Amino acid sequence: MNPPPTPFTAIAGQPLNPEQTAYLEGLFAGLKNRGLTFGDVLPNPAAAPTQPKLEDLLPEERIKRESPPLDAYPLLLQHAAANQAPDKETAFRFKWHGLFFLTPNREAFMARLRIPGGQLHSFQLRELANIADQLTSGYLQITTRANLQLRLIQPKDTVEFLRRIQAIGLHTRGAGADNIRNLTCDPTSGVDPTELIETLPLVQQLGQFILNHREFYDLPRKFNVAFHGGGKISTVEDTNDIGFKAVRVVGPAATQPGSTPALVTDQLAAGIYFRCALGGATGHKAFARDLGVLIRPEEILAVTAALLRVYIAHGQRGDRKKARLKHLLETWTLDQYLAETERRLGYPLLRVPPDARAETGPSVPVPPHPHVGVYPQKQAGLNWIGTAVPVGQITAKQLRRLAEIADLYGNGEVRLTVWQSIVLPHISDAYVETVKKALVKLGFDWRQSHLKSGFIACTGNSYCKFASANTKGHALELMQWLDKRVQLDQPINIHLTGCANSCAQHYMGDLGLLGAKVKVGGETVEGYHVFAGGGFGDRQAVGRQLFTGVSFEALKPMLERLLNNFLRHRQPGETFHAFTHRHDLGKLQELLGEA
Secondary structure (H helix, E strand, O other): OOOOOOOOOEEOOEEOOHHHHHHHHHHHHHHHHOOOOHHHHOOOOOOOOOOOOHHHOOHHHHHHHHOOHHHHHHHHHHHHHHOOOOOHHHHHHHHHHOEEEOOOOOOOEEEEOEOHHHEEEHHHHHHHHHHHHHHOOOEEEEOOOOOEEEEEEOHHHHHHHHHHHHHOOOEOOOOOOOOEOOOEOOOOOOOOOOOOOOOHHHHHHHHHHHHOOHHHHOOOOOEOEEEEOOOOOOOOHHHOOEEEEEEEEEOHHHOOOOOOOEEEOOOOOOEEEEEEEEOOEHHHOEOOEEEEEEEOHHHHHHHHHHHHHHHHHHOOOOOHHHOOHHHHOOOOOHHHHHHHHHHHHOOOOEEOOOOOEEEOOOOOOOOOOOOOEEEEOOOOOEEEEEEEOHHHEEEHHHHHHHHHHHHHHOOOEEEEOOOOOEEEEEEEHHHHHHHHHHHHHHOOEOOOOOOHHHEEEOOOOOOOOOOOOOHHHHHHHHHHHHHHHOOOOOOOOEEEEOOOOOOOOHHHOOEEEEEEEEEEOOEEEEEEEEEEOOEOHHHOEOOEEEEEEEEHHHHHHHHHHHHHHHHHHOOOOOOHHHHHHHOOHHHHHHHHHOO
16 A cells, blocks of 8 residues: 655755655654544634734833833933933833933933842942932932932933943833832841841842843833841831742741741741732732742742733733732732742742641840841841931932941941831941941931831922822921920831822821822812821731821821820820721721810
């Protein structure tokens, strides 16, 4: 029986040689014996996937599809040469380079830096001070993502600004818009005796990975990632899209009185792992939810990339108001997100064993506002000093002096925190008193204040078009007013934010103040809505709105009464957070609002 002929006699225009013909005849004979023909192995015809037309996309998505904003640097050169302000679409593109045009408040740019883990060195501080003096407003702002913003950069200076930032090893790329924002971690990583693991190396590795992968510069909306390795200072990781929190896994026989908090199980190898929580966005009243897995430190990079790729592929791109990861998790279950992550990762992640239990051991006293104060390092004879920076605003002159202090008495290193404050590590015992005095003289303060150390404020309407109030100015005025009139014996956090975007996370403050326009005597003035009872970590809670539309002038005596009424009506030793959660909203309004 003759073998069936091959369905073709040439490859790439060249006739088959005898060896190729014999091979193919054998192959197709085998297929025929199985009842198959050549047509059976062809793919079924299917309509090619249709791409939406550019004109049907949201403006932001259309702009990104027309030309990736990272490729807008030649356009930036043109605008700088002509000292030209950008139009709306061009301004959106420039955000990928960390530049935000401030119109209508100012006809100039704000620049946001990428500083993974908030770690800076003295040489960088000095050049940042020079840049601030020569190209910006002369001051900088520490943000709630432990990075820096500089303002009032003229269009003609943008290219020089970016060059000088990059020359000192810093970046602005992807610092805003639909990108992964500054990565945060323990500001005392590597020096804190209470930490379970150093998180700064992980953040730096992840930051470098993101910087060099273009796929992470086209997200549906902004994205926040935070790590907490167990240090004293909270990173509020549960308010991030992805929050990693270190946990010690031990076997039942390993737990002893006085041991550090641990996850007890005999099903996993003992060691340090990370819990992962997804979907935090406190501006949307959402905290991240635990994914139910344990991640080895060496897996963090691959797992984070997989988690991000799922969001990139499936996040909402048709509605900017519902495009955060939180919104995707309103339609997907966590198990569904995990399954898709594992598919992209290529292997399953460790599940938290059903028999696992949390073993906390004796409670360890937590210092009030631990981002402020003097603490011994794990390295003998050295200390780290946390210093408050009023509302995160720092001048170029202060920055130069800070660099000098870091060089003279430390190792030249400075860390920024999500509390708009600064940590100076590696201060020897012999220099602690000298540094304390130098910081106070500089206008900062290492001394913990139950009131003033807990103030956080966003940029406000001086430079942000969305803000309804001068949050930084008002925060400074409130600090002085309340500090003279209220004597607290426990710490409280007061967060002022200018708009519903909640850059200062008003929902998680003990007291949250949301900027608003208020009518007083027929005139519109700046004011706030007042929220109470927010919290994070072990006290996780969304603040409830107590009062609506209070003018700033009326707010000062109101908060004075509110805090003094709390002291009058609380139980012995009760915190403000516990007090607000012991009462329903009506009773709380009655107790705290009484004259």
